[in-house]
Amino acid sequence: MASIKPTPDLRPARINALGEFAASIAHEVKQPLAAVTLNAQACLHWLEQDPPRVDQARTALRVVLEASTAASAMLRSLHGMACQAAPQRQPLVVNDVVRDVLQLLRGELRQQCITVTESYAPDYQLRADRVQLMQVLMNLILNAIEAARDLHDRARTLALHTSLADDGLRISVADNGVGIAPALAERIFDPLFSTKPGGTGMGLAICRTIVQSHGGRIWSEPGQPHGTVFHLSFKEYTLWTPSRS
Ligand SMILES: Nc1ncnc2c1ncn2[C@@H]1O[C@H](COP(=O)(O)OP(=O)(O)O)[C@@H](O)[C@H]1O
Ligand SMILES: [Mg+2]
Numbered sequence: 001m002a003s004i005k006p007t008p009d010l011r012p013a014r015i016n017a018l019g020e021f022a023a024s025i026a027h028e029v030k031q032p033l034a035a036v037t038l039n040a041q042a043c044l045h046w047l048e049q050d051p052p053r054v055d056q057a058r059t060a061l062r063v064v065l066e067a068s069t070a071a072s073a074m075l076r077s078l079h080g081m082a083c084q085a086a087p088q089r090q091p092l093v094v095n096d097v098v099r100d101v102l103q104l105l106r107g108e109l110r111q112q113c114i115t116v117t118e119s120y121a122p123d124y125q126l127r128a129d130r131v132q133l134m135q136v137l138m139n140l141i142l143n144a145i146e147a148a149r150d151l152h153d154r155a156r157t158l159a160l161h162t163s164l165a166d167d168g169l170r171i172s173v174a175d176n177g178v179g180i181a182p183a184l185a186e187r188i189f190d191p192l193f194s195t196k197p198g199g200t201g202m203g204l205a206i207c208r209t210i211v212q213s214h215g216g217r218i219w220s221e222p223g224q225p226h227g228t229v230f231h232l233s234f235k236e237y238t239l240w241t242p243s244r245s
Contacts, residue, residue, distance in 0.1 A: 027142065031107060032071035039063040074104065087129040089214075093240050094171060095120045097130065098160055101137040105145075112145055114156040121162045123240040124169050132210045136218075139203040140173040140230050146196065147177025147228065154226070167217070169237040176227035185220060 039060040046057035102116065109116055126133070141158065148156040159174040180188060187193045189208045194201030211218040216234040223229050
């Protein structure tokens with residue numbers, strides 16, 4: 001008897017994805033907001049001196065201005081991403097999406113002293129939902145940042161790589177963090193599986209749901225000599241060509 005495949009209900013994944021997404025937004029604006037508070041306090045302190053230390057106050061105010069400008073730029077771009085209600089597939093240049101996500105997380109990466117290297121294949125396109133693809137990359141990079149947190153004996157690195165492999169268009173995210181114990185490698189994509197205090201354990205489960213709904217695969221490998229590499233691979237892609245209009 002032919003089996004009837006139920007249509008996958010992606011709604012729960014989407015709702016969880018929003019939770020995870022909200023967590024990444026909070027994560028991103030936390031630092032600029034902390035800088036605003038600290039420097040506003042410092043500014044008041046300098047102005048309350050007798051005589052007021054105007055130069056120091058001005059420096060602190062400049063930092064306030066920079067941090068609040070950075071936070072609003074971040075919110076604007078995240079808002080643009082989140083306002084897109086239903087998944088919308090459109091041709092996306094994968095290299096651009098990788099660059100956009102890196103841009104969003106640049107401050108956090110710098111703060112954590114993580115050196116980023118990038119290497120790109122020619123501009124291939126995927127038919128994909130931009131928000132979802134960004135979400136996948138964001139979750140992977142946030143995990144990489146967390147994997148580097150307890151690393152004090154070597155420089156922290158993150159490598160982003162797009163390439164054409166035998167199985168299709170690949171995006172790889174490699175860190176040199178704590179790595180994944182081989183016994184756990186099968187379980188990391190399970191919903192709610194987390195080794196972190198306070199971890200949601202939903203990041204990779206969401207990544208896998210999204211990647212598979214785009215006909216792709218996601219897996220991890222041990223990094224050499226340290227850390228972890230996550231690969232995404234998509235069979236269907238096209239080469240981007242500039243329109244001749
Ligand atoms: N880059 C990585 N390096 C080491 N371990 C990782 C990495 N990415 C994921 N993991 C492991 O997989 C688990 C599940 O990850 P995830 O689904 O994102 O949930 P969470 O980050 O909330 O724990 C993590 O708790 C961690 O043990
Ligand atoms: Mg995570």
